[in-house]
Amino acid sequence: MxxxxxxxxxxxxxxxxxxxxxxxxxxxxxxxxxxxxxxxxxxxxxxxxxxxxxxxxxxxxxxxxxFPQTLAGFFFDTKDKGRSPQVARHFENASWLQQPLIDPSFSFLPPEFEHVSLMDSCNGLLLCSYQSPFRLFVCNPATKGLVMVPDPGSVDKRNQLCLAFDRDVSSKFHIFQIVGTEEFNAVGSKIYSSKTGEWSYKEVGWNHSETIITWRHVFHHGMMHYISSSAILAVDTEGVMRTIPLPGDIFPYDFGYVGQSQGHLYYMSKRGNVSTVSVWFLENYDTDEWALKHRVTPEQLLNSGNECVYDYEYSIISGHPDCIWIYYANLRENFLMAYDIGREEAPEAHVLCSLGRGELTSVFPYVPLYQETLV
Structure with a gap:
């Protein structure tokens, strides 16, 4: 019963x-x-x-x-010597289930903006430049907004410009440029503020011998975070500096990948365990407490089965800001790919697109911003 x-x-x-x-x-x-x-x-x-x-x-x-905006996809450039022009810009969605939503040609720009180069992206805004003469500008492809930025003056360091923008805090943006100074053998930072419309120099006190990879950076918690040869170096818009030690099993000169996901700073490394990708989350930003969340083998990323994959055959691009995804370039087959690392049962690697014959030269994540911030 x-x-x-x-x-x-x-x-x-x-x-x-x-x-x-x-x-x-x-x-x-x-x-x-x-x-x-x-x-x-x-x-x-x-x-x-x-x-x-x-x-x-x-x-x-x-x-x-x-809908609330998250990662939409990636702007990326490829170089092919047999193509004219040799360098071409593309856009690919972050999900293989969608059709491309963004026009990578930036057709909304004035006709005098020739040979536009994409230098950085941050939360919906893009930092770009064009030649003859060299000019900097920040634009929003979603709203077609545009604002010019004065040249910082350091011609040899123009490729080290990093865009900082937090849509949840302010409509203003900043641009960071790491510079070396002969005095005190220190490292400083030039910082542009869209509020004042001017560049200012901030001395941040890093050792001049510290190797900083400026193109591996992320703006998080109001600070620009850079990968260095021995730590993660951070500086805010006032020049206040912070050093975050690398996670436990990371070696100096590892030069991993830094980003932010689900409100946490993360660090991805390709060394330490036969080129296995280790994903660390900074669970407590105030006390530098790292937690190892995931490990993925290169064989899993490239769907190679038992066939050995070498370190140079794939390159990490970024993680997803809201999900446990890794985006990377399969350099063996020239694919842009995504791996669902958070899937407990049978994680999968997905091909987003083919890079064709072109060599991947730069990749920038893009999150649409449908707010009028550039006036």
Whole structure:
């Protein structure tokens, strides 16, 4: 009797779940979009798995502006000596399920902006330059906003400019440039403020012998974080400096990859365990407490089975700001790829696009910003 009663309750719960599922999936698309627009980015990504219709609604360009914005894709340049022009800019979505949403040609720019180079990106804004004469500008492809930036003057260090913008804090942006000074054998930073429209020099006190990889950086917690030969070096817009030690099993001169995901600073390294990618999260920003979250073998990243993969055959690009994804270049087959490292059952590597014959020269993540910030 008890067993029959238990089976009856189980059938009732199962029927109830089916009814709830039917009610949700039968809602009008307009109402579904309204509900989904109130979710945070991470939950929105998970909702793509509910049904084919939900995945279509979330991925469709007509609805894109209505949802909380997360990583949309990557601008990247390839160089092919057999092509004219040799350098070409592309855009590819962060999900292989979507069609490209962004025009990489920047057709909204004035016609006099020739040979535009993309130098950095941060939270929806792009730092660019063009030649004859050299000019800097920051633009927003989503709103077609544009503002000119005065030249910092250090001609040999123009490729070391880093854009800083936090859409949740202010509509103003900053640009950082690491510079060396002969006095005191120290390292300083030139910082541009869109609020004042001027560059200022801040002495940050780093040892001049410290090797800093400026193109591996991230703006997080109001500070620009750089990878150095022995630590993560951070500086804020007032020149206040901070040094964050590298995680436990990382060797000096490892030159890993730094970024931010789910509110945490992360560090990815390709050394320490037969070129296995180690993903560390800085769980406590105030006390420098790192936690090892994931390890991925290069064989997993390249779907190579038991075939050995060498360190130079793949290059890490970035992580996802809201999900546990790794984006990287498969240099063996010249693919741009993504790996779902957070998937517990059978993690997968996905091809986003082919790079063709071109050599990948630069990659910049892009998160759309549908706010008028550049005036």
């Amino acid at each position: 008890a067993k029959a009663s238990s089976r009856k309750r189980h059938r009732k719960r199962k029927s109830s779940r089916r009814n709830v599922k039917t009610v949700i999936t039968d809602l009008h698309d307009t109402l579904i979009i309204e509900i989904l627009s109130r979710l945070p980015p991470k939950s929105l990504c998970c909702c793509k798995c509910v049904s084919a219709n939900w995945r279509y609604l979330i991925s469709h360009s007509d609805n894109f502006k209505k």
